[in-house]
Amino acid sequence: MMRKNKMLRKYVPSVLLFLLFEAVAVALWIAKDNMFYLLNFSYIGGCLALGTVLFTAGKCYARHFVQLAVGSYMLLYLGIISRENMQIEGFWYYLFLGVFEAATIHYSVAKIFGPLVFGRGWCGYACWTAMVLDFLPYKQPKKARKEKLGILRYVMFALSLTVVSCLFLMKIAHLEEIMFRMFLAGNAVYYIAGIVLAFVLKDNRAFCKYLCPVTVFLKPMSYFSLLRIHCDENKCVHCGKCLQVCPMNVEVNQESRKRKNGTECILCYECTKACPTKALH
Numbered sequence: 001m002m003r004k005n006k007m008l009r010k011y012v013p014s015v016l017l018f019l020l021f022e023a024v025a026v027a028l029w030i031a032k033d034n035m036f037y038l039l040n041f042s043y044i045g046g047c048l049a050l051g052t053v054l055f056t057a058g059k060c061y062a063r064h065f066v067q068l069a070v071g072s073y074m075l076l077y078l079g080i081i082s083r084e085n086m087q088i089e090g091f092w093y094y095l096f097l098g099v100f101e102a103a104t105i106h107y108s109v110a111k112i113f114g115p116l117v118f119g120r121g122w123c124g125y126a127c128w129t130a131m132v133l134d135f136l137p138y139k140q141p142k143k144a145r146k147e148k149l150g151i152l153r154y155v156m157f158a159l160s161l162t163v164v165s166c167l168f169l170m171k172i173a174h175l176e177e178i179m180f181r182m183f184l185a186g187n188a189v190y191y192i193a194g195i196v197l198a199f200v201l202k203d204n205r206a207f208c209k210y211l212c213p214v215t216v217f218l219k220p221m222s223y224f225s226l227l228r229i230h231c232d233e234n235k236c237v238h239c240g241k242c243l244q245v246c247p248m249n250v251e252v253n254q255e256s257r258k259r260k261n262g263t264e265c266i267l268c269y270e271c272t273k274a275c276p277t278k279a280l281h
């Protein structure tokens with residue numbers, strides 16, 4: 001009986017995660033009087049909860065399952081079928097319109113305020129760009145990180161803001177249609193750039209490390225994340241296995257939030273699986 005209770009307790013975080021998303025779903029459903037929010041956040045919360053159940057049960061495909069279930073839903077249903085620009089340009093667009101819908105809600109929950117709780121969980125479990133990049137051959141970077149290239153993310157960020165600002169200032173007609181086409185073109189460019197960079201730098205996540213403009217929001221917010229990988233430095237034997245398997249070059253064998261590349265952690269838990277002394281949790 002005690003063993004059964006202990007087993008069940010392992011799944012409590014999955015239930016809590018689902019309830020957290022349900023709270024957001026119900027709150028937005030009532031506030032916006034729109035059933036879509038109930039269905040949308042229930043689906044995403046359900047996928048994440050199921051993914052964590054699979055992870056807890058030791059299934060190696062758990063993270064890919066969530067990435068594909070959430071990422072393809074957002075890309076195909078919200079982006080292509082519903083014609084919502086869910087990229088950063090869409091965020092600026094809806095922000096300038098003063099509309100708290102689609103991309104603005106998505107950015108608030110997943111990329112601006114959510115990271116205070118779940119860090120860069122979006123990057124590990126839901127991003128539709130990374131859901132493809134993570135299937136490329138360089139899961140563990142084969143070359144040293146090129147820190148200076150990180151400046152490119154700010155260039156991309158400024159570029160996206162400038163383009164959308166110019167469209168508004170020039171009072172361009174059919175802006176909705178233009179934003180939809182930008183979404184299609186932008187995603188094609190991201191996939192091509194991500195795949196080329198992965199092969200050139202021998203690193204699946206090179207796009208995330210150097211080019212992705214969303215990290216301008218994600219990195220500072222995730223510094224304060226409630227959910228993070230902890231290291232019991234007393235148990236660490238400095239074997240370096242965690243550093244080898246980390247796709248994001250996080251110095252995870254340090255407990256401090258100031259650990260090198262600490263704001264890059266995507267909570268994939270590869271390091272915790274690799275650690276021979278269970279120093280990481």
Ligand code: SF4
Nearest residue numbers: 123127129130208212
């Ligand atoms: S860094 Fe950007 S591209 Fe990479 S997973 Fe995060 S949001 Fe997606």
Ligand code: SF4
Nearest residue numbers: 246265266268269271
């Ligand atoms: S391997 Fe560990 S430190 Fe690196 S991204 Fe995954 S969870 Fe974070």
Ligand code: SF4
Nearest residue numbers: 236237239240242275
């Ligand atoms: S894998 Fe574990 S023991 Fe080895 S360096 Fe990392 S934290 Fe320390």
